[in-house]
Amino acid sequence: MSTLFSARDVTVKFGGLVAVDALSFDISEGTITGLIGPNGSGKTTFFNAVTGLCRLAGGSISIGGQDISGLLSREVYGKGITRTFQRSRLCLSLSVFDNVMIGRQNGLPFGLLDNLVRRRRFRKELVGHHHRVAGLLNTFSESLAQRIFEPLHSLNMIDRRRIEVCRALIAEPKLLLLDEPSAGMTPDETQEFMDDILKVRANNPRMSIIIIEHEMELMQRVAEHCIVLNHGRKVSEGTFDDVVSDPWVQEAYLGEA
Ligand SMILES: Nc1ncnc2c1ncn2[C@@H]1O[C@H](COP(=O)(O)OP(=O)(O)OP(=O)(O)O)[C@@H](O)[C@H]1O
Ligand SMILES: [Mg+2]
Numbered sequence: 001m002s003t004l005f006s007a008r009d010v011t012v013k014f015g016g017l018v019a020v021d022a023l024s025f026d027i028s029e030g031t032i033t034g035l036i037g038p039n040g041s042g043k044t045t046f047f048n049a050v051t052g053l054c055r056l057a058g059g060s061i062s063i064g065g066q067d068i069s070g071l072l073s074r075e076v077y078g079k080g081i082t083r084t085f086q087r088s089r090l091c092l093s094l095s096v097f098d099n100v101m102i103g104r105q106n107g108l109p110f111g112l113l114d115n116l117v118r119r120r121r122f123r124k125e126l127v128g129h130h131h132r133v134a135g136l137l138n139t140f141s142e143s144l145a146q147r148i149f150e151p152l153h154s155l156n157m158i159d160r161r162r163i164e165v166c167r168a169l170i171a172e173p174k175l176l177l178l179d180e181p182s183a184g185m186t187p188d189e190t191q192e193f194m195d196d197i198l199k200v201r202a203n204n205p206r207m208s209i210i211i212i213e214h215e216m217e218l219m220q221r222v223a224e225h226c227i228v229l230n231h232g233r234k235v236s237e238g239t240f241d242d243v244v245s246d247p248w249v250q251e252a253y254l255g256e257a
Pocket of ligand 1: 017039040043
């Protein structure tokens with residue numbers, strides 16, 4: 001399997017605090033990697049560093065062999081990396097369709113003029129986008145696809161999370177970053193959401209995913225490769241079974257001897 005993404009000695013500092021400390025790892029095409037670590041261990045900061053939301057104090061990041069260190073968020077998006085956020089960024093009063101379409105950061109290829117004088121072209125484009133968004137929603141369930149024009153506030157927690165994933169998928173990324181997608185879900189919802197991730201993967205076999213998750217059962221089920229952080233440093237890496245049998249992880253993270 002070819003390497004899609006590489007982090008080399010990635011370092012992020014906030015004043016005197018080293019939030020990500022010389023972190024290096026590779027991601028192969030079409031794989032799911034789990035990023036594990038206690039609160040404050042630098043997981044979200046790493047995603048922010050990849051997506052141009054915070055500056056690197058050192059190191060480099062590349063995708064498809066191209067260096068993307070220091071690029072702006074929209075440039076990183078253009079290189080095929082999209083993400084969800086730990087704290088939801090959905091617009092509750094907008095429709096499901098609009099919330100997903102926000103993920104097309106390039107906007108719509110038509111404007112007011114097209115709407116007024118090029119109505120056929122406008123309509124064709126819109127129908128195309130409708131099909132695409134409905135197709136993404138259908139990955140999760142037919143009933144969700146039927147709610148495409150309903151306001152987001154009418155959806156429950158798990159469906160809202162699915163919409164966030166669709167928003168990240170509409171750009172057809174090469175690498176999808178998921179920041180604690182199951183946070184706040186009930187155990188049953190978490191189970192359902194695991195299946196969702198596996199469906200997303202089945203529909204996009206070449207796309208790679210990095211998932212941050214505290215829910216170890218979910219990690220065990222979906223992640224082929226795991227990386228464990230503590231105080232911004234990589235303390236363990238390998239399969240789920242490798243990392244959970246690591247004495248450091250057992251003692252410090254799982255709280256077991
Ligand atoms: N913008 C910021 N300014 C200053 N310090 C920050 C900033 N963002 C994060 N930090 C600090 O960096 C460290 C890593 O935080 P980060 O949010 O990346 O952790 P995390 O592993 O995602 O934790 P959690 O599991 O709670 O989401 C923490 O000590 C945090 O307080
Ligand atoms: Mg976080």
